[in-house]
Amino acid sequence: xxxxxxxxxxxxxxxxxxxxxxxxxxxxxxxxxxxxxxxxxxxxxxxxxxxxxxxxxxxxxxxxxxxxxxxxxxxxxxxxxxxxxxxxxxxxxxxxxxxxxxxxxxxxxxxxxxxxxxxxxxxxxxxxxxxxxxxxxxxxxxxxxxxxxxxxxxxxxxxxxxxxxx
Ligand SMILES: CC(C)(COP(=O)(O)OP(=O)(O)OC[C@H]1O[C@@H](n2cnc3c(N)ncnc32)[C@H](O)[C@@H]1OP(=O)(O)O)[C@@H](O)C(=O)NCCC(=O)NCCS
Numbered sequence: 001x002x003x004x005x006x007x008x009x010x011x012x013x014x015x016x017x018x019x020x021x022x023x024x025x026x027x028x029x030x031x032x033x034x035x036x037x038x039x040x041x042x043x044x045x046x047x048x049x050x051x052x053x054x055x056x057x058x059x060x061x062x063x064x065x066x067x068x069x070x071x072x073x074x075x076x077x078x079x080x081x082x083x084x085x086x087x088x089x090x091x092x093x094x095x096x097x098x099x100x101x102x103x104x105x106x107x108x109x110x111x112x113x114x115x116x117x118x119x120x121x122x123x124x125x126x127x128x129x130x131x132x133x134x135x136x137x138x139x140x141x142x143x144x145x146x147x148x149x150x151x152x153x154x155x156x157x158x159x160x161x162x163x164x165x166x
Pocket of ligand 1: 088
């Protein structure tokens with residue numbers, strides 16, 4: 001990928017915008033500094049067990065998704081699962097159908113990799129994302145611990161079959 005710096009900037013801003021008002025500002029800043037610095041983003045982009053998809057609108061970077069070959073939680077009993085580890089649009093691109101387009105690309109890539117199901121964890125207070133995932137065919141399977149700001153949250157876990165024709 002040519003411009004990891006641009007992706008790191010987008011990922012940082014999208015994360016901060018999404019959770020502003022839902023979490024403490026210093027906890028958001030700490031998480032962003034740890035997870036979306038250029039070095040960490042570079043390691044995700046070059047990780048052979050992860051695939052980063054970029055959403056571009058014209059020449060602008062509008063969003064990104066990360067698929068990861070990780071160990072699913074026990075509540076995910078679907079065959080050949082792959083994790084949808086990140087799924088974010090920049091604020092100005094939300095509400096125009098680009099989320100649905102990016103999800104289509106996620107299904108296409110998951111299918112290309114031989115996965116039969118997608119799973120993800122989402123913060124339950126992120127109601128916009130929860131309702132998006134439900135509209136996209138994901139259903140709740142259980143919960144999984146998520147460490148944020150020194151506290152353990154139980155994030156709901158959702159899963160969906162990979163679409164046959166995406
Ligand atoms: C989750 C997310 C990617 C979904 O994207 P989205 O743009 O909200 O969802 P869609 O692509 O389905 O777009 C739907 C909206 O676009 C509108 N729209 C406009 N043109 C459209 C078109 N051509 N096709 C489809 N929808 C269109 C729909 O009416 C709908 O509006 P509404 O939400 O007011 O009803 C986005 O909300 C986001 O990035 N949120 C912040 C990050 C986040 O929370 N990520 C999840 C972390 S787990």
